[in-house]
Amino acid sequence: ISCLIIYLALVKYLRFQHRDQLLKNFSHLNSTSKLKDMTYEESREISRVLIELDCPYISHTSLSLALFQTYSVPSISKLLNKTGRLNLPSCVGKRAEDTVCLLAELQTFGLFSQRGSLAISRINFLHSIYSTSISQDDLLFTxxxxxxxxxxxIDQFEWRTSTELEKYSRFVLWSHIGQKMGIKHLPSNPDDLLNWLKVYKSKAVVFDPSNVKLGEATINLFARPYPKFLKPFLRKSIIYFLPDDIREAFGWSNEIPLYISRLIPIIFKIRSFLLLHFTLPRQASFDFGLRDPSLENPSMDDETTFYQRSNWLFEPWYVKKTFWNQFWSVFGFSVPSNEFQQEGYEIHQLGP
Structure with a gap:
């Protein structure tokens, strides 16, 4: 019992260690007027605490949900349906994992690393193929x-909420990415961007059959790895996490039964309680499944240009076979194999 008491006391003492150290290290940015002076490198360092140390699970999965929400705009969903890469079961898994890889390259290594530069170049190339069909507003919305x-x-479901410093750092981080993508008329602060987003959504987020087609394909992708009997529950759970206006644009306004709206908050409150009171802070960064994040600036002459991942979201693309990940095949899950290019990926080959 004494060991347990000591452990719980240690958790209480250390749990906010990363956040408190961050606030101390960046005390020169502790007012609204000073936040605007935040640099890109500072935003990376600040964001890293929330993304890679304190709240990696929701930080990671929420990007997939954010991308999902872009399909609620008909101009976006019609274009993506036309390409056929997101509504075909044989293509949608790889397309989603490739997107995860590109975003992970940017977040793990930064815009000005060699890998980050390759990733943003690849994103820009893929967008250039459809440049006449993609509007600046649609890019800014995304x-x-x-x-x-x-x-x-994070603020709704994690064990702690984000600080104002962390909120602003995310704006600075992604604004720099937006500039590299050639997005014009970026607002100069998060409040203005949030106001723009509300106005844009009120006009552009509307119901359309093309939204539904893409939305159903994405729901099926989220639920694909799981047993059939769980799929109805997973479908309703995924829809629960979407904002009301997004649900309406997919025609899913009445898809959330009372038990889901009660059960999910309880599950996450229990999770938050356990993380807050019974777990020590993470010391190793969550690397978004990139096997060797130390290879930040590999030589272009290096023959090893393939990068492997250690985990996946939907399908095990680019993940090396191990004894442990092969075990999941017993339960019917897809596992790493040659079919999923276990040798890894080249950044300039990601995407369709």
Whole structure:
């Protein structure tokens, strides 16, 4: 019992260690007027605490939900349906994992690393193929969701909420990415961007059959790894995490039964309680499944240009076979194999 008491006391003493150290290290940015002076490198260092140490689970999965929400805009969903990469079961898994890899490269290594530069170049190339069909507003909408949705979900479901410093750092981080993507008329502060987002959503987020087609394909992708008997529950659970206006644009306004709206908050409150009171702070960064994040600037002459991952979201693309991950095949899950390019990926080959 004495050991347990000591452990719980240690958890209480250390649990906010990363956040408190962050506030101390960046005390020169402790007012609204000073936040605007935050640099890109400072935003990376600040964001890292929330993304890789304190709240990696929701930070990671919320990007997929943010991307999902972009399909609620008909101009976006019609284009993506036309390409056929997101509504075909044979393509949608790889397309989703490739997107995860590109975003992970940016978040793990930064814009100005060699890997980050390759990732943003690849993103820009893929967008250039459809440049006449993608509007600046649609790009800014997507960028805004990548900024605000993880913060919304973290504040609602994680064991701690984000600080003002962390909120602003996410704006600075993604604004720099937006500039590299050639997005014009980026607001100069998060409040203005949030106001723009609300106005844009009121006009652009509307019901359309193309939204539904893409939305159903995405729901099926989220639920694909799980047993059939769980899929109805998973479907309703995924829809629960979407904002009301997004649900309406997919035609899912009445898809949330009372038990889901009660059960999910309880599950996450229990999770938050356990993390807050019974777990020590993470010391190793969550690397978004990138096997060797130390290879930040590999030589272009290096023959090893393939990068492997250690985990996956939907399908095990680019993950090396191990004894442990092969075990999941017993339960019917897809596991790493040659079919999923276990040798790894080359950044300039990601995407369709």
């Amino acid at each position: 960028l805004s969701l990548f900024i605000f949705e993880p913060l919304r979900l």
